[in-house]
Amino acid sequence: MWRDTTPLPTFPKLQENLVTDVTIVGAGITGITTAYLLAKEGYKVTLIEAGMILNGTTGHTTAKITSQHGLIYNELLQHFGHEKARLYYEANEEALRFIRSVVTEMEIDCQLSEENAYIYLQAEDEKEQKKMEDEFDAYKQLSIPGVWHDRLTIPVPAVCGISLPNQARFHPLQYLKKLTEELVSLGVQIYEKTTAANLEENEDHVKVFLENSDRHITSKYVVSASHFPFHDPRLYFARMHAERSYAIAIEPETSYEGDMYISIDTPERSLRSVQYGDKNLLIVGGENHKTGQGISTHEHYEKLLTFAGEHFGVKKVYFRWSAQDLITIDKVPFIGPIGGAYNRVFVGTGYGKWGMTTGTVAGRLLTDLIMKRSNPYAELYDPGRFKADPSIKNAIKENLNVVKELITGKVDLSHPKLGDLGTDEGSVVWHEGKRAGAYKDPEGKVHLVDRTCTHLGCEVEWNSGERSWDCPCHGSRYSYDGTVMEGPASEPLKKLDA
Ligand SMILES: Cc1cc2nc3c(=O)[nH]c(=O)nc-3n(C[C@H](O)[C@H](O)[C@H](O)COP(=O)(O)OP(=O)(O)OC[C@H]3O[C@@H](n4cnc5c(N)ncnc54)[C@H](O)[C@@H]3O)c2cc1C
Ligand code: FES
Known part of the structure; x- marks a missing residue:
């Protein structure tokens, strides 16, 4: 939706070897904010983007800018203690102030x-109610200025809620487009359709090698702002999982009064308004599920539409979209040195669907790390942190889920034959005695792929809404013809003869 309403500048593909101070891989909110801050400090920065700038998750967000990240503070308090839980709040509040000040200055x-x-509880449930009460108690302990509500003024089912004042929402691409224009005037070199394949670190520089090319970029530092890290020396895939969410932008029958809401119980529902021309649209989000493990995409949109119709009335549906974000096992993002044997490579990832503030935190923190300045949040977000609880418990749970998906994908036998496939339809099919992934395009051409994910061998599933093959294990996504759309996989699915 955001791209449809914002024409963006375009940039060339990198066709030569380059030498620069900092290479930033990925042009979402993390990459662009980091590039902006480093360029302002006088660094020579190169920003490369595999597709088009701002077409990743940042182009598909709901763009609430808030320190209220669902139910988080009680958990942080329990697992990290008072100081770190408070730092988490302060980091995000600072990011919000930073965005405000950039908007004002520029x-x-x-x-x-x-x-x-607001976070709110939709239905009576003792366990969920207790979570809300504990969360509010954590707000009090951490001096977070939340307010408890026994009822909400919006027309959705709600048992109680907690509001946090002075938060914000914006149009993310209008904000980041201006920052991109500023990058150009600061001399940042930006390249689109330029994919980082891997890297090699030496004593005083790092080389980033480009995919399908013998070109490389040499720089003193590299920032992986590619959502899932394009290079994974610390098994990030085992410490994060990908979750897809859906959104629709509608013109409601009853006017929406404003403020931003997200439920804490399922099915998750998120609300905010947005100005579109002379219309005040309502964005309804939710229907989260682990990538590759949901029902059909159309059903998710239908459910959001039914919810919107029941509570607001729907005059017209303007936009609908879906995207995924990465969630770490302890819910705290990974921002800092990428790890392994690398000293000059940094990462920002795992924002748990709160990347407007967290991507901004990352830009500031990564700039400080590269400049060797101290930053109060470095330890909190350090990707090398180790906490026995809840990380281990969640890691075991996540990896058991991966094992389950690995096995389910290999033994599931209920599939149609290739000949049964309709036009513009994709499915797992039986083909020459084996299972394969098939998609018949609108011209009737069949695209057949081996469903074995090139990351670690799970079986990808068809996503009918996005016409993609999604991996249920660590969230890699491939287009209908097997081309990689999102990592951790970096190699395409094997093509088969139809
Ligand atoms: C439906 C939904 C709603 C959300 N709502 C909110 C919200 O209300 N508030 C909030 O704070 N957050 C929200 N989020 C989360 C937020 O949008 C993300 O956390 C954030 O946009 C991530 O930004 P990023 O820069 O890390 O990644 P991206 O925006 O995905 O950018 C990464 C870029 O790297 C590129 N790339 C990948 N690999 C390579 C490579 N090898 N070489 C070169 N380039 C590469 C990709 O093409 C992409 O453009 C939401 C997320 C979703 C899915
Ligand atoms: S993403 Fe890891 S096996 Fe597919």
């Missing part, structure tokens, strides 16, 4: 508007 017209953020 006079960016991006619909930035101050609102209250």
